[in-house]
Amino acid sequence: MQMDDTNNNSLTIVMYPWFAMGHLTAFLHMANKLADRGNKIFFLLPKKTQAQLEQFNLYPNLINFITLSVPQVEGLPPNAEITADIPFLLQPHLRLAMDRTKPLVESILQEIKPHFVFFDFTHWLPALSRRIGIKSIFFITMSPATAAYTFRKEQTAPDIDTMKAPPPGFPSSCIKLYSHEAYGLNFAGNVKDIGSEMSFLQRLLISAEDCDAIGFKACREMEGLYCEYIKREFKKPVLLAGPVVPEQPTTTLEEKWAKWLDGFKEKSVIFCALGSECRLRKDQFQELLLGFELCGLPFFAALKPPMGIETIEMALPKGFKERTQGRGIIYGDWVQQQLILAHSSVGCFVTHCGSGSLSEGLMSECQMVLLPQFGDQFINSRLMSGDLRVGVEVEKGDEDGLFTKDGVCKAIREVIDEGNEVGKEVKVNHFKWRDFLLRKGLESSYIHEFITKLRGLLN
Helix, strand or coil, X not given: CCCCCCCCCCCEEEEECCCCHHHHHHHHHHHHHHHCCCCEEEEEEECCCHHHHHHHCCCCCCEEEEEECCCCCCCCCCCCCCHHHCCHHHHHHHHHHHHCCHHHHHHHHHHHCCCEEEECCCCCXXXXXXXXXXXXXXXXCCCXXXXXXXXXXXXXXXXXXXXXXXXXXXXXXXXXXXXXXXXXXXXXXXXXXXXXXXXXXXXXXXXXXXXXXXXXXXXXXXXXXXXXXXXXXXCCCEEECCCCCCCCCCCCCXXXXXXXXXXXXXXXXXXXXXXXXXXXXXXXXXXXXHHHHHHCCCEEEECCXXXXXXXXXXXXXXXXXXXXXXXXXXXXXXXXXXXXXXXXXXXXXXECCCHHHHHHHHHCCCEEEEXXXXXXXXXXXXXXXXXXXXXXXXXXXXXXXXXCHHXXXXXHHHHHCCCCHHXXXXXXXXXXXHHHHXXXXXXXHHHHXXXXXXXXXXX
């Protein structure tokens, strides 16, 4: 264990992330980094989810899981605990359920009396913590660029044209939204939460304005301009915990996948994974697969069955299975993404641009094709394709957001064809940032600085 170099005077921290797997794992990753320096963490999470996360707790002697029962809310399925258990439109019900844990969370904080509480969507925690004498950190799992773009104080009613363009003073011209993306983000931000007149955006703004500091798992070399923008807008310290560098897997790739991938030449296989919650429309599912077929390269696609379809087999394009026999796999369950990306035959990664997947993509040697689906993924994609120039985004319709097999094939070809100028540029940039992220001592110095700044907030 790498102890904090401040006389082993450890901090005690309570973490209460939004009940979505991406948020829970991001907070736990941060908990591991803090525990590595000898700090004690109490991690609040729903009961059933503990079994899924225990394997990622690297310091069980310092990171204590405290399980909470999700309060019953009318309209929320009885056994629902995290966003993966419910459709997107029921997320406000889950937020209300978490709001109803407030008395229990208060009693936990009163008992533990931590130095800090880390939170994201529970906007009431800063005021509650302040009353008890605890500092609150609004730990944002999305990128600083996404927070800077979407946390708009002036936005009080739906305005699609406003959302398409960046806010005043935004530090980049590369990031803007298509009409369908602006509509989706605006709707999600302005819909009123169940049982209150508060919108989701208002919840985030209250969190940013009431907390003692805002935290990101990011680094200034990549997103410093956005961090400075947020610092100015909200007049709060912005604490950076460094880049999200994935833990190295301790297991080996499943034999059946290793054997299949071993059958292809180096850097020739397309690997596609769109995350645990993405279900494409059937027509888009088919366009994606037909795009892979059109490229003529072997492919491994980890995809959920499309919306309204029970199995992948039922959704395949006519004759597709026969035409791609032996060179294509479509698999509907969880796969070892990091280990697949590390396999020598995999050369292209088609990703939905979730922050965890982007980190794993950047740390691999695979060229990235960007296919964002919702939320912060759109801005993540523009950051990667625009500011950092480390990938190519699949073209979509402005109004409908639809892509075609030709668009999928074109983006893949651009990043993998040796003679393509775009491909050469993104490859150079990708390896530059990969080398940066692998720099010895980078994570350690960021975590040290993060903890030092936490201590400064206590003085």
